[in-house]
Amino acid sequence: MILVVAFVLNDRYGGIDGDRTVKAAELLENGEFQEFYDGSNPVLQDAVGGVGGLKAIWGKYAYGIGDFVQVDRTDSSRSGTNTIAHAYCRHTDWGLLLTITFGYDGRYVGLFFEYYEPDGCDPLPDGLIETDVTVDAGTSHPLPGTLVSSVSSDREVAAVIVHGSGPNDRDGTIGANKPYRDLARGLAEKGIDVLTYDKRTKVYTQISQDPARSTVDDEVVDDASAAVRTLKEMGYGKVFVLGHSLGGMLAPYIAQQCGEMCDGFVSLAGSPRTITDILADQLWAQYRQLPDAEAYRAYIDEELAKAESLATMTDDERSSVTVFGLSGCYIWSLNSIDGISIAESLDIPMLFLQVTISEFIAL
Incomplete structure (x- = not known):
């Protein structure tokens, strides 16, 4: 009796099989937006902004990943009366993962x-190998990493890629792009082996025992230094730091902390400015055109004043x-690093690289 009731309930609430998931995915992949839209409930129809809105959203995510090849596989799970289905859509250059939520009546309620x-x-x-490496700063936060090297590597020169802000993985994944992986493989083909690793904020929900006292050393510097040490212990003659964005901003400080282990650094899109000045400019660029922009300006000024007051505070x-x-501890730990003075005190090769927006567009 229980089995019969379960079967009836599943039928009542529209159990979704793989074929229906594939069909829904292929409607989008084949540009049949009207049919997908007609099969959606009013909430989803309103959310996408009509058929034209659905088409525009699709174009944004499908751009740059090549032509559709096939749906590799599907899976699904139940959430109340809804079915959450995944369609892994292979394209010639990458893969698009669609999450399609079906309501109890079989209509699309989420995308x-x-x-x-x-x-x-x-x-x-060809000619490259990847080796699993663990980066361990001597804490309870070991990090998985990858060493990309040529098959003929003599372990003469290596580099460590240090992430920008945010919970980045070892490849620096942004959408369908993996810039750190591309950079690592490109350098390895030129004879420079490269170690990349998942950032601590990517692997762990809590990066220190006391989050309110966490510093940029906990987030970035300790692990970057450990990665440099790892390469030295593997026998590399020269090891360089390649810091991107926040990592580029910290590159002189990381090199200083590494001492003789670091033979030079490259700062990619780093900055000599304080993190609070950068954040203030970024926020104002977003808010200055809004009708209540002055309220946001006041908020930004208040936060900058708080940042200034950190200098006279205790931990x-x-x-x-x-x-x-x-956290005030985190902000102070970063703002108190004088990257310019540190760079001036170092006697190692340094390379600072920047790309302006106009140059980027031209590329």
């Missing part, structure tokens, strides 16, 4: 986009305040 890497889509270039006081939503 989400992600990317995935299909098997064999981005093969390792206990810094841990009890936030600046731009971040």
